[in-house]
Amino acid sequence: MVNSLHVIVFAKAPVAGLAKTRLIPALGARGAARLAVSMLGHAVEQALASGAGTVEVCATPAPQDPMWSGLLPRPPNLRVSDQGQGDLGERMARAAQRVLNAGRPVLLMGTDCPDLSAERIRTAADGLRTCDAAIVPAFDGGYVLLALNQFDASLFQEIAWSTSSVAEVTQSRIQQLGWRLTTLPTLHDIDEPDDLRWLPANWLPTAKESSSGSASQANRPDAARKLK
Numbered sequence: 001m002v003n004s005l006h007v008i009v010f011a012k013a014p015v016a017g018l019a020k021t022r023l024i025p026a027l028g029a030r031g032a033a034r035l036a037v038s039m040l041g042h043a044v045e046q047a048l049a050s051g052a053g054t055v056e057v058c059a060t061p062a063p064q065d066p067m068w069s070g071l072l073p074r075p076p077n078l079r080v081s082d083q084g085q086g087d088l089g090e091r092m093a094r095a096a097q098r099v100l101n102a103g104r105p106v107l108l109m110g111t112d113c114p115d116l117s118a119e120r121i122r123t124a125a126d127g128l129r130t131c132d133a134a135i136v137p138a139f140d141g142g143y144v145l146l147a148l149n150q151f152d153a154s155l156f157q158e159i160a161w162s163t164s165s166v167a168e169v170t171q172s173r174i175q176q177l178g179w180r181l182t183t184l185p186t187l188h189d190i191d192e193p194d195d196l197r198w199l200p201a202n203w204l205p206t207a208k209e210s211s212s213g214s215a216s217q218a219n220r221p222d223a224a225r226k227l228k
Helices: 021-050 088-101 118-127 166-176 193-198 204-210
Strands: 006-012 054-060 078-082 106-109 133-137 143-148 181-183
Touching: 006 021, 006 088, 021 054, 021 118, 021 193, 054 088, 088 106, 106 118, 118 133, 118 143, 133 166, 143 166, 166 181
Parallel strands: 006 054, 006 106, 054 078, 133 181
Antiparallel strands: 106 143, 133 143
8 A cells, every 4th residue: 555655745835935934034034935945845856756655745825826936846747736725734634635535645744854854754654554654753843744544634633733732742643543653753843043953064055145145046946956
């Protein structure tokens, strides 16, 4: 069953003033947007390189929105979709249920964790061979990856998203369902200025340089390929 797994990368348009806003005090709006471009490109690259299954970017706003012009990765084997309306839990639940209802396991991931490598994605996918779910917690209390062999709405409802309780609540609910869970090593998200120390060494200088550049430079579509 794992061979048919589907990876969904949840992504927000990496434009100045919309993406990585909590990093604006450290990087400026353009620098934060440039970093978001890099992180999106890296996440998609690692998902594809993992060979875990087919890969989809689930985008907000919708992929056809002008905000995404030139910024959405478009390798030929990448699918794109619209996250749609609702809070994060509703959007994730809708995407997960769509895949699971089609008889395929699903792996949900974001773009905020440069340490979520192809190898770690493969390890999470492999965990579904013997377990019902796999999770990669984040040090801030959230999670950077959730893989599922089956669906239950409780994993996405009445959760205080973007707080330190997300991973703990999710793990507790999986256990209450009686599911077998693989918990993988905790990784760092890049959300706050203090998190920038966890970036790969060659990413931060470029993000800082772009904070004083033009909006077009901050959002160049090739930025993700340059910062690896």
